[in-house]
């Protein structure tokens with residue numbers, strides 16, 4: 232499966248992937264997915280957002296257990312973010328059959344469309360559309376960098392955008408969703424003593440417990456435009472000075488309060504090399520395990536900014552997304568050695584969990600923690616541990632039988 236996927240949407244220069252929704256590359260990935268499902272005798276159906284579901288058994292008689300992830304990527308993304316979950320889900324079907332296990336409830340393999348939002352700017356668009364979290368009209372009107380709307384992209388892909396929308400029927404078929412994903416940090420690669428350990432099999436796979444609270448804030452710093460050569464230092468009102476303080480404060484308060492904060496985008500007016508900045512607009516992204524810590528860090532940064540006359544406006548805030556407690560407990564019972572891990576990244580499993588679909592995640596160790604980059608990686612042995620863990624989970628959830636003994640996948 233990896234050999235088939237490897238060339239699709241790969242940039243020959245960087246080695247990174249550009250797999251954007253409803254492009255030719257996306258079409259090739261969808262064809263590949265449908266082919267893999269067909270080869271396994273799974274019935275492929277598409278919901279009203281274009282997410283693909285391959286079913287073993289009929290989910291209209293009894294809701295089923297679903298595994299899978301997404302195949303699209305960020306610009307210049309890595310090979311594993313998304314595809315690891317889809318490949319592992321298909322490999323899990325193979326593993327069940329090799330062991331002669333027939334699920335008592337339908338088993339689904341899903342490929343969520345447009346998870347990264349790289350083309351139309353909204354992450355998890357496929358799951359947000361079917362849950363209604365993203366309004367159908369708004370989705371159809373979203374445009375890409377070339378001004379092409381999602382509705383036009385659908386038409387070019389031979390689809391009718393009028394059919395796009397919330398899909399309760401597709402969601403009713405899902406009794407539980409488990410998304411396996413490459414870890415996008417280093418928690419599993421760092422041993423308890425603080426050093427790197429990539430060999431401990433007990434740290435190859437973690438169980439996701441929740442998605443950290445996260446938000447975005449816009450900070451507007453005022454200044455006064457003037458000549459960079461003739462204005463005395465004492466007479467200047469330089470908006471950039473406030474930004475310097477904001478960037479430093481974001482870092483030091485995040486470290487002090489145990490969260491993460493990033494100023495990754497700024498807009499400088501007038502933006503001339505020889506002009507004193509009259510206005511700087513900066514965006515702060517902050518996330519963390521504890522809502523209070525994130526809030527406290529942002530408040531502290533905003534207070535520092537206020538000393539420069541700046542105003543801070545909240546653009547978005549998502550509280551903690553907790554995965555289904557009962558499902559997480561079951562996963563922990565099936566994989567007792569697996570660490571429990573919260574994550575700072577968003578996922579379709581989080582969107583489904585927020586909508587009330589019992590959902591959880593498994594994370595596979597990432598040796599460097601690098602993600603959203605061509606150098607993202609995962610070890611072959613760890614990927615196998617992931618498949619075995621997913622197989623144990625699916626066996627227990629879909630047959631009620633005890634999972635394979637943990638020793639088998641060591």
Ligand SMILES: [Zn+2]
Nearest residue numbers: 312313346412
């Ligand atoms: Zn992903």
